[in-house]
Amino acid sequence: MQVRTRHTPTFGVARLVLAPGEMVLVDPLTIAATSYGLGVEVKGAGAKAVALCTAGVEGGWLDAAPVLPGDLHLVELDGKTGWCVSRHGWTASSSTVAMNPDSPLMKALFGGAEGFLNHAHGQGAVVLACCGALDLVALAAGEAVTISSDHVVAFADTLQCRLRPSVPDGVQSVHTGEGLVFDFAGPGAVITQTRGPRRLSTWLRANGVSARS
Numbered sequence: 001m002q003v004r005t006r007h008t009p010t011f012g013v014a015r016l017v018l019a020p021g022e023m024v025l026v027d028p029l030t031i032a033a034t035s036y037g038l039g040v041e042v043k044g045a046g047a048k049a050v051a052l053c054t055a056g057v058e059g060g061w062l063d064a065a066p067v068l069p070g071d072l073h074l075v076e077l078d079g080k081t082g083w084c085v086s087r088h089g090w091t092a093s094s095s096t097v098a099m100n101p102d103s104p105l106m107k108a109l110f111g112g113a114e115g116f117l118n119h120a121h122g123q124g125a126v127v128l129a130c131c132g133a134l135d136l137v138a139l140a141a142g143e144a145v146t147i148s149s150d151h152v153v154a155f156a157d158t159l160q161c162r163l164r165p166s167v168p169d170g171v172q173s174v175h176t177g178e179g180l181v182f183d184f185a186g187p188g189a190v191i192t193q194t195r196g197p198r199r200l201s202t203w204l205r206a207n208g209v210s211a212r213s
Contacts, residue, residue, distance in 0.1 A: 012072035066129035082121035094124025132195030139186025149177035150196030159188035
């Protein structure tokens with residue numbers, strides 16, 4: 001799969017160019033256009049829905065346009081280092097990349113509950129979408145940082161990480177990440193976004209902007 005981006009960094013669109021018979025997994029809400037005859041099969045429903053897209057005998061392409069405005073980032077997995085990816089940040093990935101929400105790392109982080117991250121591992125490309133601009137936080141061995149979960153798009157599984165409440169006794173959810181922050185320690189990298197989708201929705205409700213206004 002070749003990934004060609006346009007309209008970045010504000011309204012990124014990723015064109016996924018596929019070889020004959022090649023398959024790719026895509027967030028079905030992001031599919032804006034495809035070459036004629038590209039096969040699209042949606043599996044699952046709601047937040048767990050995934051589109052399996054298959055090119056024909058002459059290959060094909062697909063345009064993935066994330067729901068929220070912002071930048072795009074491509075992570076190439078080498079089969080050694082995996083990445084923990086926000087469900088809302090994932091846009092597409094090669095069929096050779098496994099997205100495992102039940103990996104030992106996810107179970108340790110979320111205590112066995114369904115969390116707001118998936119563990120991507122294998123070999124291939126993962127296309128990530130940011131809300132706003134993208135920042136890359138590179139941590140050296142022993143270097144530490146605390147980042148709001150709403151601003152974390154993905155991070156390498158070489159990092160040590162801990163998830164904790166941002167405010168003692170505050171509202172929190174491992175399913176959505178609400179009220180939680182990450183403590184990271186290197187070595188490794190964290191991809192962050194300059195806008196928090198949950199904070200945006202909270203602001204809109206607090207200021208009277210809703211579907212009924």
